[in-house]
Amino acid sequence: MALKPSASGVAVVACNTCRHSAEVRDDADGKRGGARMVEALRQVAADDPAFASIAIEEMPCLFACQDFCTVHLRAPDKVGYVMGRFVPGEEAAQAILEYARAYADSDWGQVPFKQWPQGVKGHFITRTPPAGFVVE
Template structure:
């Protein structure tokens, strides 16, 4: 394993090797679901208003049962792993809409009433930032 340094700001880190779905590894064109989700995230991020959150990718977030997973992170904020997404533009938009709210928050907590519908039910874990725990 080799680590590569990236920008240390709000980011959605997408698993580019995730399964396409619970039942299929690849789509009809033999492309992994994670790679498709990265494509969708980058397409949405290219639209105006989404430049406040980086889209980064890496192989395997070790959440294989929860296909199409992303890790939402920012310095000094609680991080989240979300999964079970369809690799679609709608899912990408919901993830990035939530990520913008997350980036604006003080510690990474976004009020539930503000969550885009497309992320509800997709949270897998939350992780404390280095040097902190949640009270």
């Protein structure tokens, strides 16, 4: 494994090796939940030009294995978020991308709770400060 360059703006980085759920790793076709989540995110983003500025990226293992189907939302100079426990599919992808759009419009990554799509509520695992900053 090695590092590779990624998007410089707002990005949703999905773990492509995540389990489908706490109980199930692969689906009936032998695909991991994370791989299905990547597919769903890319499909939803491709179908809606409102998400064109959000990069969909993937990598193996975000080390949040207990929380399955995890994504990391990040952007330069903004607080980042790791979210998980999603059912991989269009509904979750839509909610994640709607949140990412609000996040992109925020000053430093904080989205007011009233703007959160229902599909992300209860899915936050952690927030991460951007390099050189902490939240007051």
